[in-house]
Amino acid sequence: xxxxxxxxxxxxxxxxxxxxxxxxxxxxxxxxxxxxxxxxxxxxxxxxxxxxxxxxxxxxxxxxxxxxxxxxxxxxxxxxxxxxxxxxxxxxxxxxxxxxxxxxxxxxxxxxxxxxxxxxxxxxxxxxxxxxxxxxxxxxxxxxxxxxxxxxxxxxxxxxxxxxxxxxxxxxxxxxxxxxxxxxxxxxxxxxxxxxxxxxxxxxxxxxxxxxxxxxxxxxxxxxxxxxxxxxxxxxxxxxxxxxxxxxxxxxxxxxxxxxxxxxxxxxxxxxxxxxxxxxxxxxxxxxxxxxxxxxxxxxxxxxxxxxxxxxxxxxxxxxxxxxxxxxxxxxxxxxxxxxxxxxxxxxxxxxxxxxxxxxxxxxxxxxxxxxxxxxxxxxxxxxxxxxxxxxxxxxxxxxxxxxxxxxxxxxxxxxxxxxxxxxxxxxxxxxxxxxxxxxxxxxxxxxxxxxxxxxxxxxxxxxxxxxxxxxxxxxxxxxxxxxxxxxxxxxxxxxxxxxxxxxxxxxxxxxxxxxxxxxxxxxxxxxxxxxxxxxxxxxxxxx
Numbered sequence: 001x002x003x004x005x006x007x008x009x010x011x012x013x014x015x016x017x018x019x020x021x022x023x024x025x026x027x028x029x030x031x032x033x034x035x036x037x038x039x040x041x042x043x044x045x046x047x048x049x050x051x052x053x054x055x056x057x058x059x060x061x062x063x064x065x066x067x068x069x070x071x072x073x074x075x076x077x078x079x080x081x082x083x084x085x086x087x088x089x090x091x092x093x094x095x096x097x098x099x100x101x102x103x104x105x106x107x108x109x110x111x112x113x114x115x116x117x118x119x120x121x122x123x124x125x126x127x128x129x130x131x132x133x134x135x136x137x138x139x140x141x142x143x144x145x146x147x148x149x150x151x152x153x154x155x156x157x158x159x160x161x162x163x164x165x166x167x168x169x170x171x172x173x174x175x176x177x178x179x180x181x182x183x184x185x186x187x188x189x190x191x192x193x194x195x196x197x198x199x200x201x202x203x204x205x206x207x208x209x210x211x212x213x214x215x216x217x218x219x220x221x222x223x224x225x226x227x228x229x230x231x232x233x234x235x236x237x238x239x240x241x242x243x244x245x246x247x248x249x250x251x252x253x254x255x256x257x258x259x260x261x262x263x264x265x266x267x268x269x270x271x272x273x274x275x276x277x278x279x280x281x282x283x284x285x286x287x288x289x290x291x292x293x294x295x296x297x298x299x300x301x302x303x304x305x306x307x308x309x310x311x312x313x314x315x316x317x318x319x320x321x322x323x324x325x326x327x328x329x330x331x332x333x334x335x336x337x338x339x340x341x342x343x344x345x346x347x348x349x350x351x352x353x354x355x356x357x358x359x360x361x362x363x364x365x366x367x368x369x370x371x372x373x374x375x376x377x378x379x380x381x382x383x384x385x386x387x388x389x390x391x392x393x394x395x396x397x398x399x400x401x402x403x404x405x406x407x408x409x410x411x412x413x414x415x416x417x418x419x420x421x422x423x424x425x426x427x428x429x430x431x432x433x434x435x436x437x438x439x440x441x442x443x444x445x446x447x448x449x450x451x452x453x454x455x456x457x458x459x460x461x462x463x464x465x466x467x468x469x470x471x472x473x474x475x476x477x478x479x480x481x482x483x484x485x486x487x488x489x490x491x492x493x494x495x496x497x498x499x500x501x502x503x504x505x506x507x508x509x510x511x512x513x514x515x516x517x518x519x520x521x522x523x524x525x526x527x528x529x530x531x532x533x534x535x536x537x538x539x540x541x542x543x544x
Contacts, residue, residue: 023127023170023209024195031190033200036069038190041465044110045078046187048119051092053188057084058169060184062122065193067180071237072204080121081172083183089121096121111497126167127174170195177216178230178245179208207231217248221255225267228287232271232279241287250288261376268297269328275320277313277331278304296374300335307428309335315424329387330417332375334424339370340392359396367392387414394418398431398439401457406450410443419443 015074022457045061047483052059059082063104065075082089085103090096095109108123169184173195176182180202192199196210207217207230210224217223232242256264271280282306283298284290291298303309312334318396343366350356357365369390375385395418397409419439442453 007463016376019440023174024197026170027194029194029199031194034070034192036185036192037072038187038188040069040072040074041185041187042075042078042117042119043115043121044108044283044533045080048080048093048108048121049187052080052084052089052121055084055092055144055519056123057082057088059084060186060193062184063176063181064184067198067202069185070183070192070199078119080119081124081169083124083166083169085123085166086121089123091160096113123166124169124172160469169193174200174210175227176210179210180206180228205234205237205239206242207234207239209245213245214248214252217252221252221259222263222267224249224253224256224289225271228280228289229271229274229276229281232276233274233281235279235283236276246287249364253292255292264294265296268294269398271297272300272313272326272331273316273326274319275316275317278310281313281504281543296332296335299374301340303335306338308337308424308430311424311427315420327387327417329384330391333388333391336370336374336388337392337421339374340366342366343369343506363393363396387417390414391418391421395422395425397421398435401435401442402439402461406439406454407444415443473492 015113041061045065047059061069061078062081063079065078068075084092086098086106089106091097093108097107097109098104099107101126103122106122108119108121110117110119134393173182173184179196179198181198182194182196183198185191186193201208207227209227227241227245231239263370265389271277281301284293284301290301298314300309304313312331314333316326340363344359344363345352346352347357347362347365348359371385390412391414394409394412394414397405398419400406412418422431422439423436426433438453438457442450445453
């Protein structure tokens, strides 16, 4: 009591009286205790650690990789922590790049193309209270010039905007998020360095925040999303979030409103693309955070039980589990397809007093509306938006399986993504299974087999045509009785250069109606006619 009273008189904070307890107690756990299998450690990560140690620096595998190794799992990513500065790290490797301003780190790259591997190397950072940091009034964007000369800065709420102050290992451990992610493994002597009982928490399957959770969420509100992501990832292993760590999540989620939208968008994609999308949705609902974190994430959670979206989430988890690449454009295209599809139908039918539109412009306008209402400018309308648009615009073209369209479609750069999208639609009954199987075979067949498949479609269309002719009720109406939008659709070009969309663009059974070929009459050329005498008449089809 007397010591606390003296500290208060001297102006010392309560946190400063705890001193070493805040930074924990260093424990070096040998291999016979932690039982990590060295064979699970990536050789490239070992090489980075060895290179730094031979140059006279401390270096360890750190973070989630150590946690996974303790659990007997082979980590997918390896991070390294060292007391070398980013510039010193970069000088030791041929292909190393310093990235980031908020937190400067080094990417050491091995291999090229899709097979390349990145080992992320960070420098030990000092633990600094908000009171010890420089304060700025704005955020990363509005105070960019002011932040340029700062190493450690926070905004008015205490959120860390920049943190590039180097320090000892024990302080670096204290500023990490969770105890199970704050351990250091030296593959050379096979020792785990643990400051916050991370090994015990891993054994107890507990996810616990280091320090006061309310303060840590205020320092960086994105830790809320990280807590959700790790709890979802580790739930399958039996991990549970400590009550004290979970309690402030809902109240602290209000702080996410101050995080830049571009960063929130990236963090949302991490939630959905780490192989635990279904578990993430379950955790969001369980923790009371099904809404309010990010508008687009709210849509994902809301639609996660719909067959098509659920199938897309499961497919994403499967591909990640198999080590296959996943594209955010594909998953988001699946999540927002209902909006595109409904808006497309609405424009073609002329609902709410609108004038009916032809199918192709209607689809384009529906897509534009979805981008404006659901995504905005956060993606920069760059590659992600372009890929989503291509996936959606290709869907009607799968209905046309005649002429040159199938050949040109399979050559499109985004054909595989668009086909996978259509395949999912077939799985939930939105498209006929026969169409999906036909395109699957056509995309992989040789030229001879492709000709057979096209002939098969022509024969099927002839059969349907004969059936319609025998059935008076199915006979086509006179042109004067056709709806205006069908007349307009009948005049769409059929040259295979663009999407060939029938009046009923996506038939319920997934089969496109056979297009009726019309012969146009020619007006007789005037004797000695001029340049305009050869124009074709715009009259009715032959036989009418």
